[in-house]
Structure formats: structure tokens, C-alpha cells
Amino acid sequence: MLKKWRVKGTVAALAAVIVGVGTLTTPAKAADPVTITIWTFGDVIQRQLVQEYKILHPEVTLQIKKSDLDPLNGSNMVTACTSSTGPDIVAVEVSYSGYWRSYPKCFQDLKQMQTSDANAAAGIPAGQSASDIQKNYLPWRWDQGVAYNGAVIGLPTDVGGLEVAYRTDLFKKAGLPTDRKAVAKLWPTWDAFIATGQKYLAKLTKAQKKNGMGFIDNTGTIYAAIMNQGTAKYYQNDGTETGKLIYDTNPQVKLGWNTTIKATQSGIGTRIGQYTSDWNIGMSKGTFATILAPAWMMDYIKAQAPDTAGKWDIADMPGGGGNQGGTQLTIPSYSKNKQAAYDFLTWYLAPAQELKVFKTYGLFPAASVLYKDPALTGFTDPFFSNAPVGQIYASGVVKLKPIFEGKLERAVDQAIGAGLGRVAAKKMTPDQSWAQVLSDLKKVVNN
Amino acid sequence: MSQLKVKAGPSKAPLSPWKSAKPEKAKKAKPAKVISGVASLNGRWGFLFVAPFFFMFVIFGLAPVIYSVYISFFHWDPLGGSTFTGLRNFNLLLHDSDLWLAIRNTFSIWALSTFPQMIMAIGLASILRNSRLKAKSFWRTILLVPNITSVIAITIVFSQLFGRDFGIVNDILGFFGVHHHIDFIEGVIPSHIAIASMITWRWIGYNTLIFLASMLAIPGELYESASVDGASKRQQFWYVTLPSLKNTITFVLIVGTIGGLQVFAEPQQLAADGGSSKQFLTLTLFLYNQAFVNNKYGYAAAIGIIITFIVLIISLVNFVITRKISSDGSR
Numbered sequence: 001m002l003k004k005w006r007v008k009g010t011v012a013a014l015a016a017v018i019v020g021v022g023t024l025t026t027p028a029k030a031a032d033p034v035t036i037t038i039w040t041f042g043d044v045i046q047r048q049l050v051q052e053y054k055i056l057h058p059e060v061t062l063q064i065k066k067s068d069l070d071p072l073n074g075s076n077m078v079t080a081c082t083s084s085t086g087p088d089i090v091a092v093e094v095s096y097s098g099y100w101r102s103y104p105k106c107f108q109d110l111k112q113m114q115t116s117d118a119n120a121a122a123g124i125p126a127g128q129s130a131s132d133i134q135k136n137y138l139p140w141r142w143d144q145g146v147a148y149n150g151a152v153i154g155l156p157t158d159v160g161g162l163e164v165a166y167r168t169d170l171f172k173k174a175g176l177p178t179d180r181k182a183v184a185k186l187w188p189t190w191d192a193f194i195a196t197g198q199k200y201l202a203k204l205t206k207a208q209k210k211n212g213m214g215f216i217d218n219t220g221t222i223y224a225a226i227m228n229q230g231t232a233k234y235y236q237n238d239g240t241e242t243g244k245l246i247y248d249t250n251p252q253v254k255l256g257w258n259t260t261i262k263a264t265q266s267g268i269g270t271r272i273g274q275y276t277s278d279w280n281i282g283m284s285k286g287t288f289a290t291i292l293a294p295a296w297m298m299d300y301i302k303a304q305a306p307d308t309a310g311k312w313d314i315a316d317m318p319g320g321g322g323n324q325g326g327t328q329l330t331i332p333s334y335s336k337n338k339q340a341a342y343d344f345l346t347w348y349l350a351p352a353q354e355l356k357v358f359k360t361y362g363l364f365p366a367a368s369v370l371y372k373d374p375a376l377t378g379f380t381d382p383f384f385s386n387a388p389v390g391q392i393y394a395s396g397v398v399k400l401k402p403i404f405e406g407k408l409e410r411a412v413d414q415a416i417g418a419g420l421g422r423v424a425a426k427k428m429t430p431d432q433s434w435a436q437v438l439s440d441l442k443k444v445v446n447n
Numbered sequence: 448m449s450q451l452k453v454k455a456g457p458s459k460a461p462l463s464p465w466k467s468a469k470p471e472k473a474k475k476a477k478p479a480k481v482i483s484g485v486a487s488l489n490g491r492w493g494f495l496f497v498a499p500f501f502f503m504f505v506i507f508g509l510a511p512v513i514y515s516v517y518i519s520f521f522h523w524d525p526l527g528g529s530t531f532t533g534l535r536n537f538n539l540l541l542h543d544s545d546l547w548l549a550i551r552n553t554f555s556i557w558a559l560s561t562f563p564q565m566i567m568a569i570g571l572a573s574i575l576r577n578s579r580l581k582a583k584s585f586w587r588t589i590l591l592v593p594n595i596t597s598v599i600a601i602t603i604v605f606s607q608l609f610g611r612d613f614g615i616v617n618d619i620l621g622f623f624g625v626h627h628h629i630d631f632i633e634g635v636i637p638s639h640i641a642i643a644s645m646i647t648w649r650w651i652g653y654n655t656l657i658f659l660a661s662m663l664a665i666p667g668e669l670y671e672s673a674s675v676d677g678a679s680k681r682q683q684f685w686y687v688t689l690p691s692l693k694n695t696i697t698f699v700l701i702v703g704t705i706g707g708l709q710v711f712a713e714p715q716q717l718a719a720d721g722g723s724s725k726q727f728l729t730l731t732l733f734l735y736n737q738a739f740v741n742n743k744y745g746y747a748a749a750i751g752i753i754i755t756f757i758v759l760i761i762s763l764v765n766f767v768i769t770r771k772i773s774s775d776g777s778r
Contacts, residue, residue, distance in 0.1 A: 070719060070740070071739070074739055074740055074742075075738075075739035075740075078525050078526060078739075078742065079525075081526060082525045082526065103526050106526070212612045212628070270612075272611075272612060273632070276606070276610065277606065277607040277610050277613070277614075278610045278611060278612045278613050278614070281610075281612075281613045282612065282613070285613075287612070411740075411741060414720060417723075418720060418722075418723040418724075418725075419723075421633075421723030422723045422724055425630065425633040425723060425724075427633065427723070427724050428724075443539075443543065443545075444741055447536075447539050447543070447743060447746055
């Protein structure tokens with residue numbers, strides 16, 4: 001029961017080989033000591049829960065290795081997969097899920113795994129495959145962990161969500177409403193958001209403008225927000241493994257580009273890059289009044305600008321719904337402790353644990369069963385003027401639709417991001433910059 | 448007394464500090480024996496002792512070089528397989544504007560970091576050489592601290608100093624009347640200056656010590672005779688110190704050039720893609736991004752080969768200059 005591995009007829013030969021290997025190195029019984037190596041970044045694996053698991057399973061040692069996101073999901077994973085040696089669990093950020101869903105051979109298909117009775121006491125019955133727990137999670141978010149051949153290669157930890165974090169004190173000074181419902185009514189659309197920004201700018205004194213004050217931290221973030229509100233980004237699902245690249249024809253890309261340029265040229269942004277020292281300082285100084293904030297950013301704002309507690313609030317996004325970021329946990333095909341790793345994953349990503357992580361660290365759960373749970377919807381945050389953050393982010397993420405992602409997702413995002421940066425820095429006109437984006441991407445695709 | 452000694456000095460021996468700095472002949476007798484003992488090992492045992500190095504060199508040095516020459520003829524994706532494409536990578540590369548941008552940036556950063564640094568290092572060294580300076584070892588030691596600090600730490604601190612809105616550098620410039628906030632990331636030359644300052648900060652102490660060592664090796668007689676001839680401190684610096692440093696300057700220049708072609712961590716930390724207009728994309732960063740971000744290993748290998756050719760050209764220029772300098776010295 002504990003060691004049962006089922007091979008479904010539809011699975012590719014390669015997956016069969018992987019499962020075969022799995023049977024050879026039969027997973028250890030619960031009592032045998034086992035070390036699970038986890039490659040992760042940022043705060044995906046929370047120390048408090050690791051401690052908790054340690055108490056549940058003294059025989060399991062969780063070895064956690066943190067790196068920066070780009071080398072981790074890029075070269076480190078590529079090297080690990082080509083050499084078939086590496087960790088038992090890897091965290092894959094959604095901006096890389098398009099790339100990795102093209103390489104199911106690097107991952108264990110989690111539909112083929114079954115929980116053991118190790119965590120039965122914690123409410124996770126034995127014999128659950130990924131297909132059995134799928135119903136707990138947000139459908140479009142779940143799909144980001146499904147490979148092109150249907151194999152489930154990752155289970156979602158959190159969903160970024162994206163809402164507008166704004167400073168009530170600065171809004172008040174500028175004569176704008178401060179109530180979150182009234183604020184959301186200011187910007188049903190992105191154009192209205194830009195117009196609100198201009199109203200805000202008009203109320204600033206000359207000295208404030210000279211000090212670089214603006215409405216939003218960086219208009220470049222609008223682009224990503226708009227892209228996730230659509231139904232397609234850079235790829236079209238044409239039934240092939242890789243999908244068809246449509247970044248140069250998709251009207252959504254043009255809409256995102258043009259709206260962002262419009263916002264940039266209207267001058268509402270401070271042009272401060274996110275995660276720079278200028279940004280951290282600006283956050284506490286009130287240099288900008290709004291940030292498009294994923295749920296996981298709330299913790300960052302609290303840490304960087306503790307003096308602004310109670311001055312923030314969170315309102316709905318223009319255009320309806322939003323997402324930025326989120327992570328899957330995967331088990332690589334070369335892992336030697338798949339059963340123990342899977343048991344840990346199913347416990348760590350169970351709704352009960354995701355709720356704990358949200359309450360303590362602000363990572364919004366991908367487990368959509370929680371979205372109706374009063375423990376989540378009733379959760380308020382005093383730092384953000386007691387906003388019902390659970391409810392706000394939940395209502396935002398359910399509005400989104402699944403988007404087909406492909407291999408070069410991240411590269412296209414970066415090229416367009418650089419293009420928007422050139423316009424913001426006034427180094428190129430929008431048309432020149434877009435031409436440059438196209439020629440840069442041509443190189444990425446063809447060379 | 449001193450006059451007698453000095454008179455013989457400069458007239459016979461040319462300005463070559465190395466020769467006159469050698470120990471007297473009488474002392475040579477004893478160490479000579481030890482040397483002959485070691486020399487006898489040079490036969491069979493010598494190979495054994497150098498074998499570990501060559502073993503490692505072949506595995507980690509030579510083999511990767513040969514392998515990367517091989518894969519430069521392929522479209523090589525570690526996960527997606529590889530296809531032989533002949534010279535396609537090189538052809539694409541020579542038509543890739545990013546290559547020329549990277550060459551421009553690399554040399555601009557190199558020039559901005561090498562020359563001001565050398566002038567400052569010589570200046571610092573001549574301060575440290577001053578016999579009236581107190582706590583000499585303290586100053587010499589403290590100069591090396593930036594060199595042992597992590598590059599990443601330096602970059603993080605410097606990128607805060609160079610912040611556009613709240614950076615100290617812009618504050619100081621504002622104090623001196625430059626009220627226009629300089630964007631040290633987006634600007635081409637400003638970003639090069641920011642990166643060059645990080646390199647300078649890290650290496651200036653090291654180069655100062657090198658200059659100091661060779662300044663201390665300049666025989667005192669030269670200065671004594673110069674002062675007898677009525678040369679001021681400044682003239683002594685220009686006509687005694689600087690010519691004696693010729694070899695050292697060449698050495699520092701060569702080491703600086705090698706380092707300059709390898710600039711990677713600083714721009715990578717500033718912005719992993721080398722900036723929105725690739726304004727500080729250096730050659731090594733370009734190579735790294737093609738291999739480990741875009742997964743174009745063959746293309747990256749081709750960049751590596753182009754870098755090798757650039758290094759070869761520079762070495763040739765270096766060789767010619769060094770030879771000219773040494774022949775000038777022996778004239």
C-alpha cells in the first residue's frame with residue numbers, strides 16, 4: 001500500500017522508466033531516517049512549518065538550500081536535470097513554469113505518486129495522488145504546474161494575486177477618497193487609474209515634485225498586471241508541445257505596452273526600480289502613494305517601512321483581478337527520496353498549512369477551498385488599516401483565466417521589460433524601443 | 448661620506464633599481480647549496496611534484512576549453528539536444544549588435560577603472576613611503592581590506608551610494624551645485640563610472656602595495672644624489688620615482704587588463720541583463736547570459752572564442768610595448 005506505484009497506460013515511456021527506477025529504490029518506511037534536500041528561494045519554505053514537520057516526523061531531516069531565483073530556476077535546475085543529480089524538491093516560480101512545463105522528463109509526474117499513511121494523523125489520508133488533491137486548488141493556478149503532456153510536475157504553494165496598496169494619508173492630502181471601496185471606484189479601468197494619478201500629481205507642490213514624488217512607484221509594473229488580466233500572453237495553444245509564439249501579434253501585448261507607455265508618459269510614476277534601495281527608502285518616505293502589490297509583498301512593505309503602519313490600505317485592481325508571482329513545488333525525476341518528498345509536499349501544501357503561511361507571512365494560498373473559509377475571508381491586517389486582505393486577494397485571483405505558457409515566457413517578459421525601461425529613461429521613443437524589443441526577441445528565438 | 452657613495456651610483460648604473468638592490472656577493476655562497484639540492488629534484492621527482500597541478504589543469508582547464516571550442520559549432524541546448532550548425536554561431540555573433548556593445552562597454556569600464564586607479568595608487572604609495580608617516584603597518588594593512596571584501600557586498604553598498612533619488616553621491620553632487628539627479632543605472636557613462644568605482648575601490652589597495660614595494664626597492668642613493676643636484680621633491684618624483692616604476696606600471700597594466708576583460712559580478716549585480724539598453728553589458732556578462740539564461744551554450748562558447756581572440760590581440764600589443772620599454776631601459 002505504502003509503496004504502490006501505478007503506471008497509467010497514457011504515460012510516456014520515459015515516465016515509465018522513472019517510475020521503474022522509483023520501484024527499485026523502494027522508499028523507506030516512515031521510521032527510517034531520511035534526508036530531503038530542498039532547493040528554494042525567498043520565503044517559499046517557511047521555517048516555522050519546517051519546525052512543525054520536524055516534530056511530526058523526527059526521522060525526516062529537511063535540508064534547505066536557498067539561492068537567487070534566476071540561477072535556481074535557470075542554470076542550477078538545467079545542470080541538475082542534465083546530470084540527473086540534485087535535490088528531492090525544487091521550488092519553481094511561475095515565471096519559469098512556462099519553461100519547465102516543456103521538459104516533463106526532468107520531473108516526477110505527481111499523478112503517479114500516492115501519499116503514504118505518514119501524515120494520516122495530520123489529516124492527510126493515504127493513497128492520495130495529485131489528481132485526488134487537485135480539487136483543493138485554484139484551477140488556473142493548478143494548470144501552471146501541469147506539463148504540456150499532461151503530467152503534473154508541480155503543486156502550487158501560493159498565488160501572488162495583485163491589488164493596489166495605497167497610502168491613505170497621502171490620498172487624503174491630495175483630496176482623494178480614502179475608503180477602499182470608494183478608491184476602487186476611482187479606477188474601474190487603467191485609463192481611469194492614470195487619470196487619478198494625474199489628479200494626485202496636480203495636488204503636489206513644486207518642491208514635492210522636485211523631490212521625485214509621484215503617484216505610483218513604477219509604471220512598468222502596470223504591464224505585467226495587464227498581461228495577466230488577459231487570456232493569452234506570448235503563446236497560443238496550437239496543440240503542439242511548445243505552442244505558437246504570438247508576442248508580436250497578440251493584441252493583449254500591444255494593449256499592455258501602450259497602456260504602460262501612456263502611464264509612463266503621463267508622469268505619474270517615480271521611475272524607481274522595485275527592490276532597489278531607492279524603493280525601500282521611498283516606501284517609508286511616502287515618495288509614491290500606490291504600489292501594485294502581490295500578497296507576498298505585504299510582508300516586504302511591513303519590513304521596509306515599519307513606521308508607515310496603519311497608513312496603508314488595499315483596494316481592487318483596475319481592470320479587475322490580478323496576479324504576479326507564485327510558486328510550485330516539484331519533485332525532480334532524479335530524486336532518490338520521492339515518497340518522503342511527496343509526503344512532505346502534500347502536508348506542506350495542504351490547505352491547513354497554506355492558511356498558516358498566509359496568516360504569518362502573507363503568502364496567499366493557492367488552495368481555493370479556503371476562499372470561502374471565514375478563517376481566510378475574515379482575516380484583517382492592522383498594518384493595512386484592517387483591510388480584509390484575505391477577501392480582497394481571493395476576489396482578485398478568482399477573476400483570472402488560465403493562460404497557456406511556453407518555453408521563452410521569461411525571456412520575452414524581460415525583453416519587453418527592458419523596452420519599457422528604455423522609454424521610461426527617455427532613451428528611445430516607444431516605436432524605436434518596440435522595434436528593438438522585436439529584434440532582441442528575434443535573436444532569442446532564432447540564434 | 449654620502450657624497451662619495453652617491454657620485455659613483457647614478458653615473459655608472461642606469462636607472463635600474465633591481466640590479467643595485469641585489470644582495471652582496473659574499474652572502475650568496477650559502478643559499479647556493481640549498482638551491483643545488485632542490486635542483487637535483489628537477490629530474491624525475493620534479494614531474495611527480497608538478498603532476499597534481501597538470502592533472503587538475505587538464506581536467507578543469509584544458510578539457511573545458513577544447514570542449515567549448517567543440518560546442519561552439521553546435522546549436523547546443525543542454526535539455527533540448529544539439530545540432531551541428533558549423534560556423535552559424537560565429538556568423539550570427541559578428542552581426543549581433545550586442546557583441547559590439549559589450550566590447551565597447553568592457554573597454555570603457557576598463558579604461559575608467561584602470562587609469563584613474565593607477566594614478567591614485569601611485570599617489571597613495573608615495574604617501575605611504577614617507578618616512579615620517581606614523582603607524583605604517585596599520586595603513587598598509589587597512590588598504591587591503593576592500594580587496595578581501597565580497598564583490599557582492601561591495602556592489603550592494605555602492606548601488607545604494609549611487610542611487611538616483613536617495614543616493615549619497617547625488618547628495619554630495621547636489622551640495623556642489625549639481626542639482627540634476629544623475630541616474631547611475633540608466634546613463635551609459637554614469638553607469639560605467641559607478642562600476643569602475645567599485646573595481647577601483649576593490650583593487651586600489653592591492654596596487655598601492657605593489658607600487659609601494661617597488662618604490663621601497665629604489666635605492667636611496669638616487670634620491671640623495673638628486674637632492675644634492677638640487678632637485679625638488681616634485682622633480683625627484685618625476686625623474687627618479689616614476690621612471691623606476693616603469694616595469695611595475697607595465698605589470699599593473701597587464702593585470703588590470705586581464706581583470707578588466709573579466710568584469711562580471713559588478714554589472715550583474717547592478718542589473719542581471721546589463722541594463723535596459725544593455726549599457727553596461729560586459730563581454731563576460733554577455734557570455735553568461737547567453738549560456739545560463741537563454742540556454743544557448745553553443746552561442747556562448749562562440750563568444751568565449753571571440754574573447755580569446757581579443758585577449759590574444761591585447762597580449763600582442765602588450766608584448767610589443769613591454770619589449771619597447773625594456774629595450775629603452777637597457778639603452
